[in-house]
Amino acid sequence: SGARLEIVTPERMLGVDVGGMNHVPYARAFNETDTRVTLNQRVRAVRPEGGRLCVEIGSDHSDHRSVRHVDWVVADHGTAATADLYFELKPASTNLGAVDYGALLEGRPQRVTRNPRGEFRLFRIGDAVSSRNIHAAVFDALRLLKDV
Template sequence: AGAAPRRRVLVVGAGPGGLQTAIAAAARGHEVTVVERETVAGGQVRWAASVPNRAELGDVVRNQLTECADLGVVIEYGVTADADCVSARRPDVVVVATGSRPVRPWWAPPADTPAGSRVVDVLEVLRGDAEPTGDVLVVDQLGFHQATSVAELLADRGCRVEIVTPSMVVGQDLGVTLDQETWWIRAAAKGIVSSTDRIVNAVNPDGEVHLMHHPTGATETRRPDWVVTVLPYAPADELYHELRRRADEEGIEVHRVGDAVAPRRIHAAVVDGDRIGAGL
């Protein structure tokens, strides 16, 4: 088969999904530009790589950036791309890789109240937007590195940390990466408490947390200074849907990859990006 016609491809977002899209598209001979609102690439991965025992995650983005440079991909930082900005660039193809955003739990008090201001998302802690101290309750519904890593980070800062999860074991998916046994050792050494089979039912205005042991229905309370949530995120897909509404009129082909489709793990974003980029 002959080579694909050279097209102008704009990728919005320089996380692993966006960068892999750029790599695959550039390898096909397309002219590729990536725009990123932050001053560095990596998306949420760069924050995940900042915690104890997870620095190797940074290699994913570093390797992708090297390959982008080799293929002539242009990356523009500090660009917030709305639909008008995208239209003004007149690309042939747009791939939206805008990631995902935290969802505030239903049981949390409003964020502008004293108790609500101390219920924060794990990403806020990693970015330094929130700095918990004292007794910290980590509420984990993902069962992977997010909760265990932030627990270690806070314990290293002198916090007294308890992880609460509805699962039968904290960090249930750490076995996938062969990290579960070493996590148990480190958690014990750092005094991190694990409380399984528990869900949060409410946080009172005074900060008291109500838990339920779901196998038995027994209730418990905690009085932490801070609550850190590790919960499923929602796609940041507004740009994608706006561009789709304009696509026919403006003659732009629009795709999305990674967490902008559905929040998942890094490998899924990379697979998404490679599939879309290689198919252009």
């Protein structure tokens, strides 16, 4: 599209939450598109200036600041845990949200039944637990439900 991309992160390395198997495709895409990666920095301020955006970038470790003039800023600050739906559904579940950790560790199906009148099994994973990356949620689901 002709756009240039810069990823700014306060982390000491990019993709801390990206699994190792995904690293190569991401690295290839960034290299092929000349994506600029700025580590140990965060966006400190954004203000309009002359029809563009003036972005101040700085570190948590020093007073150093730099400026970029760009057309767009996309910010991602993660997510907050949202367990409301989990707690709303919990009373109607057969397991009342309980996990059989012995079965989980041994790779056996989850068979906990604490509410025989329940309509479904319910497990608290991903953002219902805490603000986590998608990979953690997918792996939680795979471990819990692989034998369903």
